[in-house]
Amino acid sequence: MRHTAKICFLSLLPLFITTGCWNLKEPDQLAFVAGNGLDLTKNGKLEASTLLVIPAGIGGGQINGGEKKESYQVMNATGKNVSDALDNIQSKLSRVVFAGHRDIFLVGQSLAEHGMGNTIDTFMRSSQSDMRAMIYLVKNGQPKDVFSSAPFFEPFITTTLSEEQEAIGLKPYLAREFVADVWSDATQPLLPVVSLNPSTHYSYNGSAILNKDDGVKLVGFLDKEETSYARWLTNRLISFTLTAFVSKGNGNISLSLDNLGRRIKVLQVGETIQIDVHLTGGGTIIENSTKLDSSKRKDLLLIQKEISLQTEKSTQKLVKKVQEAYKMDIFGFGESVHQQYPLQWKTLKHNWTKTFPTVAVSVSVDIRINDSGLTHSSLNKP
Amino acid sequence: MKLSETQLVWVIVTTEIIAMIGLTISPAIQIAKQDAWLSMLAGGVMGIALTFLAVKLSILHPNQSLVQYSQKLLGKWLGRLIVLPYLLAWYVLPAILLRSFADFLHLILLNRTPLWLIVLLFLGVSTYLTYSSGMTGIGRYCELVGPIIVLTLIVSFLLILRNIEYHHILPFYFDSGEVNILKGSFAPAFWFAGPFVLLVIISFIQNPRRVLAKSMLGVGITVFMVASATLMVLLVFGPNIAANLRFSYFMSVRTIDILNFIQNVDVFIMFIWVFGVIAQSSLYIFIASYETANCLNVKNWRKIVWYLLPAIFIMAILIPDETAITLFDKFWTTAIYPVCGILIPLFLLILTLIKKKVSAQSF
Numbered sequence: 056m057r058h059t060a061k062i063c064f065l066s067l068l069p070l071f072i073t074t075g076c077w078n079l080k081e082p083d084q085l086a087f088v089a090g091n092g093l094d095l096t097k098n099g100k101l102e103a104s105t106l107l108v109i110p111a112g113i114g115g116g117q118i119n120g121g122e123k124k125e126s127y128q129v130m131n132a133t134g135k136n137v138s139d140a141l142d143n144i145q146s147k148l149s150r151v152v153f154a155g156h157r158d159i160f161l162v163g164q165s166l167a168e169h170g171m172g173n174t175i176d177t178f179m180r181s182s183q184s185d186m187r188a189m190i191y192l193v194k195n196g197q198p199k200d201v202f203s204s205a206p207f208f209e210p211f212i213t214t215t216l217s218e219e220q221e222a223i224g225l226k227p228y229l230a231r232e233f234v235a236d237v238w239s240d241a242t243q244p245l246l247p248v249v250s251l252n253p254s255t256h257y258s259y260n261g262s263a264i265l266n267k268d269d270g271v272k273l274v275g276f277l278d279k280e281e282t283s284y285a286r287w288l289t290n291r292l293i294s295f296t297l298t299a300f301v302s303k304g305n306g307n308i309s310l311s312l313d314n315l316g317r318r319i320k321v322l323q324v325g326e327t328i329q330i331d332v333h334l335t336g337g338g339t340i341i342e343n344s345t346k347l348d349s350s351k352r353k354d355l356l357l358i359q360k361e362i363s364l365q366t367e368k369s370t371q372k373l374v375k376k377v378q379e380a381y382k383m384d385i386f387g388f389g390e391s392v393h394q395q396y397p398l399q400w401k402t403l404k405h406n407w408t409k410t411f412p413t414v415a416v417s418v419s420v421d422i423r424i425n426d427s428g429l430t431h432s433s434l435n436k437p
Numbered sequence: 438m439k440l441s442e443t444q445l446v447w448v449i450v451t452t453e454i455i456a457m458i459g460l461t462i463s464p465a466i467q468i469a470k471q472d473a474w475l476s477m478l479a480g481g482v483m484g485i486a487l488t489f490l491a492v493k494l495s496i497l498h499p500n501q502s503l504v505q506y507s508q509k510l511l512g513k514w515l516g517r518l519i520v521l522p523y524l525l526a527w528y529v530l531p532a533i534l535l536r537s538f539a540d541f542l543h544l545i546l547l548n549r550t551p552l553w554l555i556v557l558l559f560l561g562v563s564t565y566l567t568y569s570s571g572m573t574g575i576g577r578y579c580e581l582v583g584p585i586i587v588l589t590l591i592v593s594f595l596l597i598l599r600n601i602e603y604h605h606i607l608p609f610y611f612d613s614g615e616v617n618i619l620k621g622s623f624a625p626a627f628w629f630a631g632p633f634v635l636l637v638i639i640s641f642i643q644n645p646r647r648v649l650a651k652s653m654l655g656v657g658i659t660v661f662m663v664a665s666a667t668l669m670v671l672l673v674f675g676p677n678i679a680a681n682l683r684f685s686y687f688m689s690v691r692t693i694d695i696l697n698f699i700q701n702v703d704v705f706i707m708f709i710w711v712f713g714v715i716a717q718s719s720l721y722i723f724i725a726s727y728e729t730a731n732c733l734n735v736k737n738w739r740k741i742v743w744y745l746l747p748a749i750f751i752m753a754i755l756i757p758d759e760t761a762i763t764l765f766d767k768f769w770t771t772a773i774y775p776v777c778g779i780l781i782p783l784f785l786l787i788l789t790l791i792k793k794k795v796s797a798q799s800f
Contacts, residue, residue, distance in 0.1 A: 064565055077549035179682075182544050186692040187700070231674065231692065235605075238677035390604060397611030 082110075086150035089127070090213040092198020093137065093174055094163025100133040101166070101174070103140035104199040105152070106159075106213055126210035129202045137177040154183045159213040160190040160230050161198035162246070167263065170270030175237060178230050189217050190230040192263045194250040194276065201249060201257050212257070219259055220247060224294035225286055237267045240404050241389020245285060248276060264383050268408060275381045277373075284366075284373045287334055288386045290317045297338070297422075299365035303357055304345025306433070310338035310362065310424065319391040323399065329415045330388050334370065339426040344435050349427035359424055366420040374416045384411045440641035442651045444576035447583035448638065449655030450662075452720050453631055454586060455713025456534065457663045459541070460766070461625045462670055463685045469621035470676040471606045472613045474668040476621035481660030483622060484629025485653060487778060491630065492652050494786045495639035497793075503636040504731040510788050517732055522777050523633055524732065527725035528745065529765070530632055531718045532752035535559050537762050538714045539753070541684060546707070556753045560746060563719040568742055571727070572641050575719050582712040589709045590662055593702060594669055596693045601672035624766070625663070627774040629656055636782065637724050683759075722749070 092104040112126030130147060134140030145152050160178065162171055178184060193201055206212045220227045228247055236244040244267060250260040262282040264274045277285060286292040294313040301308050316335040321328060340349055340358075347354040377385060389407045393400040403410065440448070465473040465480075498506035503523065508516030539555040547555060566574050610618070639648055666686050670679050673689040682688050686706075693702045726745050730738035756762065 064561065077551075078547050179678075179688075182548070185701075186688060187694045231678070235675045235678050238681075239675070387604075394604065394607040397608040401612075 080151065080153075084150055085153040086148050088152055088154045088157050089211050090159035090161065090202060090216075091141075091154070091157060092161035092163065092193070092202060093166055093171070094193075094197050094199075095165045095169055096133060099169075101136065101140055102131055102133045102163075102197075102199075103137060103144060104129055104131040104161075104197075104202060105141070105144050106202040106211060107148075107152075108211065112210070127202075127212075129199055131199050137174050154181065155185060157183075157185070157188050158217045160188055161201055161249075162190065162192045163197050164192065164194055164273065167192055167246075167265065167271075167273035170272040171265075172237075172270040172272075175234060175271065178234055186229070186231050188230045189220070189227055190233050190246060191216060192246040192248045192273075194248045194260055194263070196251040200251055200255070204251065204255050204257050216249065216257075219249075221293075223259060224283075224292060224296075226291040226293055228291070237271055239267075239390070240393060240400075241384055241407050242387040243267055243383040243385045244271070245277070245282075245289075245385045247282075264377070264381050264385055266383055274383055277377075280369070281373050281376075284370050285377075285385060287315055287336075288317060288332060288370070288374075290315075295336075296341070297362065297366065298342075299362045301345050301347065301358055301361045303361065304347035304354075306345035306435075307342070308340060308345060308347075308358060308362065309342040310422070311341050312336040312338035312422070319388070321388075321392050321395040323396060327415070328392060328403075328410070329417070330391065332370075332416065332418045334366070334418065334420045335422075336420075337423045337425045340424060340428045343428075343433045345433060348432035349424065350431040355424060355427070359422060363420045363422045366422060367418055370418045370420065371416075374418065378412045378414070378416070382408070382412045384408075388414065388416070438570075438572040438641050439643060440572055440576045440638060442642060442647055444580050445638070445642060445648065446651050446655040446658070447579040448576055448716075448720065449631065449635075449652060450658050451579040451583040451586060451713055451716040452634070453628060453656075453659045454590070454662050455710055456717060457625065457628050457659065458590075458666045458686045459684065459710065460537070461628055461663070462667050463680060463682060464766070465621040465625060465667065466671065466676055466685070467621075467680040469613045469617050470680070471608075471671055472610060472618050473621055473676070474606070474664050474671060475610070476618050477625050477664040477667050478660065479618060480622035480625030481629055481656070481664065483626035484660065485656050487626065487630035488635065488652055488656050489649070490779070490782050490786065491633065491635040492639060492649050494782050494789065495636055496645050496648060497786070497789050498640075499645055500640050500643075502640040502728060502731060503633075504728045505640075506789075507785060510785060510792065519781060520728065520732060522773065522781075523636075524725065524729055526632060526773050526777060527721050527728070528748060529752065531563075531721040531725070532749045532756070533762055533765055534714065534721070535718055535749070536753040536756045537759075538710070540759065541710075545684075545687075553750075553754050556750060559714065559718060560750055560753075562715055563722055564742060564746060566715065566719040567723040567726070568739060571723055571738075572638060575716065575723060576641075578719070579716050582709075582716065586709045586712060587658065587662065589705050590666065593690050593693070593706060594665055596695065596699065596702060597669050597673060597689055599695060600689075600692045601669070602675075603672065605673075605675040606668070606671050624770045627770055627778060629660060629663075630778060632721070633777055633782075634720060634724055637728060638720075722746075 087108040088105055089108050090106040094102050096102050107128045107130060109126055109128055130144045132140050132143035134143050202212060204212055206215045209215050233244050236242050244265045246263045248260045248263050249257045252258055261276055261278040263276050266272050266274050283292060283295050292315050296309060296311050298307055298309045314337040318333040320331040347358055349355050465476050469476040504520050507519050511519060535556050539552055542555055543552055566578060639645060642648055670685045670689045673692055679685050687703060690703045690706050694700050726741035727738045729741045
């Protein structure tokens with residue numbers, strides 16, 4: 056009895072070593088995807104583009120006389136849906152496409168205008184999809200053009216794009232957070248935007264507002280400054296350079312802000328809802344072209360007050376603009392109402408898209424100058 | 438065969454933690470939304486109560502397993518009849534378990550390897566563990582891998598901390614209310630108490646004095662880990678997406694990305710998953726064959742293993758798809774568990790207490 060058992064187990068042993076063979080894929084049989092782009096062609100077909108890594112092009116060390124190979128290749132194909140388009144890309148390749156290291160999703164403007172709701176399923180369903188990819192919208196251009204633009208620091212543009220947001224002080228916006236926003240009760244997605252310059256290099260260009268309740272359609276754009284304020288309001292801003300005109304000193308002052316914070320208080324007055332936002336930040340003066348001397352307490356307080364007031368005005372203006380022109384709750388105010396008045400929210404949430412534009416929002420800003428830099432008064436010679 | 442008290446703790450932890458994190462988190466989130474972690478805690482309290490019931494019953498019959506004392510209490514035939522649902526549950530459970538894990542492995546890692554082969558391999562390893570040393574071996578194995586599992590999970594929690602957003606679990610309580618929180622807690626509660634294995638394995642402990650405290654400790658560790666894992670999933674994805682993810686904890690581990698350097702930690706999770714699944718299927722196979730042998734008066738329980746294996750293998754292969762497993766889960770929480778985990782043990786406990794009283798009075 057024991058003997059037969061042992062023989063049985065021994066005969067199983069080779070399986071332990073060989074089962075991987077079905078799935079054996081050497082790296083040289085794979086085509087690694089660094090980024091995927093989706094867009095509509097002029098005649099309304101869904102087009103996928105893929106940035107593929109060419110390992111031979113990256114290889115460091117000596118270059119053996121021959122010309123240097125490109126480190127990437129962009130492939131495009133159209134299809135009935137995302138997978139079909141990607142499959143059509145596969146048919147042009149001799150290596151199996153592997154998306155496990157994908158960093159970037161790009162969405163073309165025309166797809167976003169048409170509504171990208173029915174392309175989102177592919178972001179998470181595939182077993183290869185990792186949860187760390189970032190997402191951008193491409194304004195005035197197509198994903199494939201951004202993919203083809205030559206990067207200068209890294210071998211591929213996708214690495215550059217994935218470091219871009221952190222470099223400009225934004226908390227990176229990941230594809231999974233985008234999906235979470237699309238599925239949230241109230242918050243509307245705010246996608247970072249890149250666009251192509253005439254010199255065919257990309258540049259970060261603010262953000263795009265999408266309407267999750269209408270097929271995730273593009274509603275409008277915010278510029279870079281507005282995006283910073285919007286991100287500050289949603290607590291997704293890490294650092295920020297603020298330039299404001301200080302009328303009493305007759306000049307501009309620039310602050311490098313960090314320690315950014317936000318507090319939202321929801322008040323219910325009768326049937327109407329009022330939202331008080333309090334923004335805080337601390338900063339260092341990096342440029343002073345005014346007559347004020349930041350080493351004097353009176354002047355310093357004056358600068359603080361003026362800059363806070365200016366920021367208050369800009370933020371109020373942004374909120375008003377979003378409420379009136381776009382009517383989309385990109386600030387997550389609905390989420391704050393949800394958290395602070397959970398019982399009332401159960402009835403409010405059905406009508407939130409209609410309520411949001413009418414909600415009274417007041418913004419107060421408290422900016423502190425923690426450091427006035429290495430000099431006292433302005434060095435500018437009048 | 439012997440089992441020490443420390444081993445009992447780790448057997449409970451190892452065989453429950455993995456299955457629970459794998460199978461119960463998403464269903465709980467579907468019902469209780471962002472309060473699913475409260476469901477887990479509530480389920481933990483219920484689970485501890487149910488464990489108390491099972492342990493109490495077993496302690497009253499020291500060194501006797503379920504089949505033995507049910508026959509002692511109810512007589513030869515009724516005693517055998519009443520354990521039939523248990524035996525059936527223990528036959529089907531390893532098949533369901535192996536199949537759902539093989540599906541997972543097939544989807545994530547080995548999509549070209551035939552499914553039956555993955556099942557066969559796991560069955561082979563589990564059989565080896567069961568066959569070679571029975572409960573002693575399983576106890577030692579769990580004592581070894583249990584701490585590794587807990588440690589790996591704690592490290593993964595710490596790494597996930599970077600990705601969490603507190604607003605995902607707000608507001609507490611109000612959205613789902615106590616009805617949904619309780620509704621979401623039933624399935625976890627039944628898992629926390631385990632699939633009636635305690636009714637059998639406590640009989641292997643020589644001196645069952647501190648067994649009650651030790652089993653509570655085992656369940657307590659499990660509750661803490663599973664509730665934390667649920668909290669992590671919610672904090673990373675928010676309730677709307679988490680409810681839609683099949684392997685939610687695994688996916689939340691995939692979000693780990695620290696300095697572009699610590700990534701793909703899911704590899705380690707895959708390891709502890711394998712550990713846990715092997716512990717579970719070995720334990721169920723062992724208990725099923727041991728109790729069947731007791732029931733049929735077969736002296737050598739190892740003989741039963743050979744009849745059980747093909748049955749489990751065929752069942753695992755014949756399961757058509759994931760929806761059948763979901764159906765089985767529903768059947769488990771609505772029918773099997775209430776009968777085998779609550780009604781019959783309660784009945785046996787009352788019977789034991791009455792008999793004791795009667796015999797005490799007659800003296």
